[in-house]
Amino acid sequence: xxxxxxxxxxxxxxxxxxxxxxxxxxxxxxxxxxxxxxxxxxxxxxxxxxxxxxxxxxxxxxxxxxxxxxxxxxxxxxxxxxxxxxxxxxxxxxxxxxxxxxxxxxxxxxxxxxxxxxxxxxxxxxxxxxxxxxxxxxxxxxxxxxxxxxxxxxxxxxxxxxxxxxxxxxxxxxxxxxxxxxxxxxxxxxxxxxxxxxxxxxxxxxxxxxxxxxxxxxxxxxxxxxxxxxxxxxxxxxxxxxxxxxxxxxxxxxxxxxxxxxxxxxxxxxxxxxxxxxxxxxxxxxxxxxxxxxxxxxxxxxxxxxxxxxxxxxxxxxxxxxxxxxxxxxxxxxxxxxxxxxxxxxxxxxxxxxxxxxxxxxxxxxxxxxxxxxxxxxxxxxxxxxxxxxxxxxxxxxxxxxxx
Amino acid sequence: xxxxxxxxxxxxxxxxxxxxxxxxxxxxxxxxxxxxxxxxxxxxxxxxxxxxxxxxxxxxxxxxxxxxxxxxxxxxxxxxxxxxxxxxxxxxxxxxxxxxxxxxxxxxxxxxxxxxxxxxxxxxxxxxxxxxxxxxxxxxxxxxxxxxxxxxxxxxxxxxxxxxxxxxxxxxxxxxxxxxxxxxxxxxxxxxxxxxxxxxxxxxxxxxxxxxxxxxxxxxxxxxxxxxxxxxxxxxxxxxxxx
Numbered sequence: 207x208x209x210x211x212x213x214x215x216x217x218x219x220x221x222x223x224x225x226x227x228x229x230x231x232x233x234x235x236x237x238x239x240x241x242x243x244x245x246x247x248x249x250x251x252x253x254x255x256x257x258x259x260x261x262x263x264x265x266x267x268x269x270x271x272x273x274x275x276x277x278x279x280x281x282x283x284x285x286x287x288x289x290x291x292x293x294x295x296x297x298x299x300x301x302x303x304x305x306x307x308x309x310x311x312x313x314x315x316x317x318x319x320x321x322x323x324x325x326x327x328x329x330x331x332x333x334x335x336x337x338x339x340x341x342x343x344x345x346x347x348x349x350x351x352x353x354x355x356x357x358x359x360x361x362x363x364x365x366x367x368x369x370x371x372x373x374x375x376x377x378x379x380x381x382x383x384x385x386x387x388x389x390x391x392x393x394x395x396x397x398x399x400x401x402x403x404x405x406x407x408x409x410x411x412x413x414x415x416x417x418x419x420x421x422x423x424x425x426x427x428x429x430x431x432x433x434x435x436x437x438x439x440x441x442x443x444x445x446x447x448x449x450x451x452x453x454x455x456x457x458x459x460x461x462x463x464x465x466x467x468x469x470x471x472x473x474x475x476x477x478x479x480x481x482x483x484x485x486x487x488x489x490x491x492x493x494x495x496x497x498x499x500x501x502x503x504x505x506x507x508x509x510x511x512x513x514x515x516x517x518x519x520x521x522x523x524x525x526x527x528x529x530x531x532x533x534x535x536x537x538x539x540x541x542x543x544x545x546x547x548x549x550x551x552x553x554x555x556x557x558x559x560x561x562x563x564x565x566x567x568x569x570x571x572x573x574x575x576x577x578x579x580x581x582x583x584x585x586x587x588x589x590x591x592x593x594x595x596x597x598x599x600x601x602x603x604x605x606x607x608x609x610x
Numbered sequence: 611x612x613x614x615x616x617x618x619x620x621x622x623x624x625x626x627x628x629x630x631x632x633x634x635x636x637x638x639x640x641x642x643x644x645x646x647x648x649x650x651x652x653x654x655x656x657x658x659x660x661x662x663x664x665x666x667x668x669x670x671x672x673x674x675x676x677x678x679x680x681x682x683x684x685x686x687x688x689x690x691x692x693x694x695x696x697x698x699x700x701x702x703x704x705x706x707x708x709x710x711x712x713x714x715x716x717x718x719x720x721x722x723x724x725x726x727x728x729x730x731x732x733x734x735x736x737x738x739x740x741x742x743x744x745x746x747x748x749x750x751x752x753x754x755x756x757x758x759x760x761x762x763x764x765x766x767x768x769x770x771x772x773x774x775x776x777x778x779x780x781x782x783x784x785x786x787x788x789x790x791x792x793x794x795x796x797x798x799x800x801x802x803x804x805x806x807x808x809x810x811x812x813x814x815x816x817x818x819x820x821x822x823x824x825x826x827x828x829x830x831x832x833x834x835x836x837x838x839x840x841x842x843x844x845x846x847x848x849x850x851x852x853x
Contacts, residue, residue, distance in 0.1 A: 214711045218700070225699040225740075426695035430756070433658045434712035435684045604661050605621065 207443060211436040215444025219418060223452060229413050233456040237406075241463030242470060259343040263291040266299045268313040268333070276314050284355050291351060303335045309344040310334050325363060392488075396547055396570035400563040401539035402464070403457065407504045408535035410456030411449040412528045415511035418445040419601075420524030432607075442512065442601040446594065449508040454501070492569045495579045496562075502586035503562040507535070509593025516600045519609055535559060547571025555581040558589050611636040611764060611795040612657070616666035619652050619819075626652040628819045629666065634797060634812070636763075639790055641810030642799040643839075645847060649819035650799035654768045657797065658688050671763045671795075684713060687762035687794075689785075691772035694753040698742030702733060702752045705741055706759050713760035720759065727755040730788070747778055754785045758794075765789045767798040771805060783809060803840040813839075817847045 223229055265285070267276060277293065285291040296302040299311040313331035315321065321328040330352055335341040364371050422428040431441060511528055518524035538559045542550075548571070550564040561582040568574055600606045612634035619627040627649040634640040644650045655661040657668055659679035668675045671685040696705050703724055710720035728734045731751040736744055741752060757765065767786065771779045786809055789796055800806050806813060807827060814824040823830065823846055827839060834842045 211712065214708070218697075218704075218708050221704075222697055222699050426690065426693040427697060428695075429660065429690060430688060430695050430709070431712070432660045433683055433686060433688045434709060435680055435714055435760075436712040437680065608655075608661070 207439045208437065211440035212444045212447070215436070215441055216447045219414075219445060219448035220451065223414055223417070223448065226417075229417070229452075233410060233413055233452065234459040237456065237460035238463045238466065241460055242467030244467075246467055246470060255339065259340050260347065261290050263288075263310070263344045263347050264308045265291060265293055265310045265312060265344075265348060266296045266302055266308040267293070268299055268311055268331070271312070271314040271316065272299075273316065275319070276316070279318070280312065280314070284351050287354065288347070288351050291348065300333065303333065303338070303341060306338065306340070309338070309341045310348050312348070322359070392570045392572060393547075396567045397543055399570060400566035401536075401543055402460070403500060403566065404503070404535050404539045404559055404563060405532065406457040406460045407453050407500070408507050408532050410460075411453035411504070411508050411511045412525075412532065414452045415449045415508065415515045416521060416524045416528055418448060419512060419515035420518045420521045424521045438602050439598055442598055446505075446508055446512050446597065449511055450505050453504045453508055457504070488569060488572070489574065491576070492574045492579065495576075495583060496565050496569050499562050499565045499579070499582050499586050502583070502590050503559065506558065506586065506589040506593045507531075509590065509597045513593065513597040513600050516597065517606055517609075539563060542567075547573040550578075552578065552581070555579075556585040558585075561585050611638075612640075612668065612670055612797065614653075614657070614666075614668040617653070617656060617663045617668055618665040619649075619656060619661060620664045626819050627656070627663075627816075630814075630816065630819075630821050631666075632814050632821065632824055634795055636795050637790065637793050638811045639786065639796040639798055639809050641806040641813040642797060642816065643801065643803070643806055643813050643843060644799075644816040645801055648801075648816045650801075650816065651768055652819075653816070654688075654766050654797065654799055658686055658766055659683055684760065685762055686764045686766060687757040687760070688766045688768070689753060689757045689770050689782075691769035691774075694746075694749040696741040696749055696752055696756070699740060701738050701740050702744070702748075702755075703737045705752055706756045709756045710759040715760055723759055723761070724755070727759070731755055747781065750774075750778055750781060754781075758789065763794060765794050765796045767796065769799055769801070771800070771802065779805070803838065803843060807839045815843060815846055822846050 265280075266272075267280065272295070280293055285293060294308060296307055299308065302308045303311060311333040313329075313333065315328045315330075318328040332345060332348060334345055360374070361371050364373070419428070422431070432438065510531060514527040514531065515524045518527055538557075542554075542560065542563055545567065547567045550567055554560045554564040555578045565579055565582040568578060614630055614632050616629045616631050617627060618625065618629050630649075630653060632640075642650050642653060652661065656663050657670060657675060659675050659682050662676060667677075670682045673681040673685065675682050696702075697708070700708065706724050706727070707717075707720050710723070711717075715723075724737070728737050731754060733748070733751050733755065736748055741749060744752070765786075767782075770782045770786075774782065783805065786796060786798065798806070798810060810827065812824070812826055813830070815822050823842075825833075830839075830842055831837065834845060836842045836845070
């Protein structure tokens with residue numbers, strides 16, 4: 207291996223890729239524009255739907271209970287204090303739910319008034335369509351209105367009996383959330399960020415890795431390279447470093463895109479759930495360690511991508527292998543997305559990809575264990591060496607290199 | 611300049627080249643003649659150190675292709691037929707310079723040599739243009755320059771005229787003559803008899819990986835009492851293939 211040759215190959219490959227508008231647009235410009243746009247659109251549409259669910263609750267009465275008396279009762283007693291709930295008249299209430307004309311249909315006993323006066327319970331049936339988000343989302347608003355009516359009646363009855371309303375509340379629940387805004391934000395990030403990083407890094411190197419070996423073979427630029435004084439290991443390392451660099455450039459562009467989306471609309475990144483991504487206080491050493499682990503994972507991916515591209519008979523075959531690699535990278539990410547930072551078992555810090563995800567989770571979850579981080583770092587280093595060895599060995603094998 | 615000694619290449623059970631031996635003198639154009647799949651490309655790939663011989667070896671400009679592959683590569687230039695194999699997004703100058711750098715040349719020397727070659731091949735006008743924007747003929751000249759940027763002693767041509775039109779073929783032939791005039795030793799593989807007859811001093815005919823005849827064209831014509839190389843080739847290869 208010759209450092210000068212590696213640098214010559216690396217600088218040529220970088221120059222070549224930078225001039226490739228298609229690669230630059232898909233791996234740098236698109237993530238920086240599309241990601242904020244998508245998160246804004248997705249976040250915006252979730253927020254719009256939430257507002258619509260809360261502000262425009264349309265209800266109707268079943269045919270049996272649609273009498274003037276019951277209508278008046280519902281309008282005055284149940285939804286009187288809820289301007290966001292509108293009682294409308296429809297021909298077929300059930301059909302009206304299906305057609306999204308109304309969200310909820312109430313069925314109220316005809317003799318409700320007598321039962322109310324006698325102090326007996328009467329039934330209110332809530333009919334809704336679980337397959338419709340707006341119908342299902344409106345239940346709690348209508349139930350809330352009915353519960354308020356219940357409370358009001360109970361209060362009146364107890365007052366009549368000279369009993370304090372507090373007698374019905376032997377326990378008063380008080381909730382104290384020990385997580386501050388920072389911890390809540392980090393907890394959400396610890397779910398989203400590791401998966402995103404793994405996917406972005408694995409996807410970022412796909413285009414250059416495909417182009418730099420399988421593409422070269424197909425364009426007949428590869429064989430002349432092998433006849434130069436430069437050894438195969440130097441050629442490979444130069445190409446490998448290029449793939450690693452562009453994996454990170456693409457991942458950074460995507461993270462920048464997400465950040466841009468956050469700056470434009472802070473709620474967008476969490477699909478309108480609302481969180482403040484500010485005031486982090488993660489120790490510098492932990493940040494440094496996850497960054498190193500992240501770089502090592504990128505290098506491992508680059509090694510595998512170059513190996514697959516070398517093995518592939520054609521550009522198309524390389525694309526198929528490398529697309530499959532992204533799916534393989536997604537599996538551990540999604541399998542652990544809901545795992546909490548304190549639930550990550552020790553073995554996960556030694557398993558490829560999972561080690562990076564676990565390290566990210568414990569650091570972002572402020573559940574930092576430096577021994578675990580060291581295990582993740584050491585195992586990542588081992589995987590870099592293994593992937594590189596595989597790539598070099600394939601690159602030197604005649605039956606692979608001249609496979610057709 | 612080139613001494614091939616009992617070189618053999620096997621790919622699993624298949625033997626592509628069987629115990630090939632011949633020598634090429636300095637400044638000579640040596641034609642490697644054979645049908646498709648005869649073992650010409652495999653032989654040239656072994657001489658270029660891209661493939662390792664299974665048995666035997668070859669000395670190129672005094673260096674062993676097995677033991678001193680890096681030194682061998684610094685002494686050879688290679689030109690393949692078909693696609694020119696240039697980087698479309700690099701300029702012609704950058705394409706040529708890249709191979710100079712990979713062959714450990716100094717930047718100043720590369721620039722000087724590019725200037726000379728640009729004049730020789732008439733590339734001055736498009737030297738700064740990206741290779742992807744050039745015509746096939748222009749690309750071919752860049753490929754010539756790239757192959758000899760490091761001034762190799764030996765040039766290997768692997769069916770360099772395959773798929774080319776008449777004027778491009780003439781350019782290749784001209785380039786081969788230029789190399790000869792510069793004193794380079796040339797091994798030239800082809801299955802086109804007329805160009806071999808036109809260019810080569812000595813030839814070797816190979817069939818199914820085996821050497822079946824070698825010598826000067828004139829001597830072979832006398833030996834087989836034939837007027838042209840094609841008849842000799844058909845007689846030798848046809849006979850072998852029928853048996």
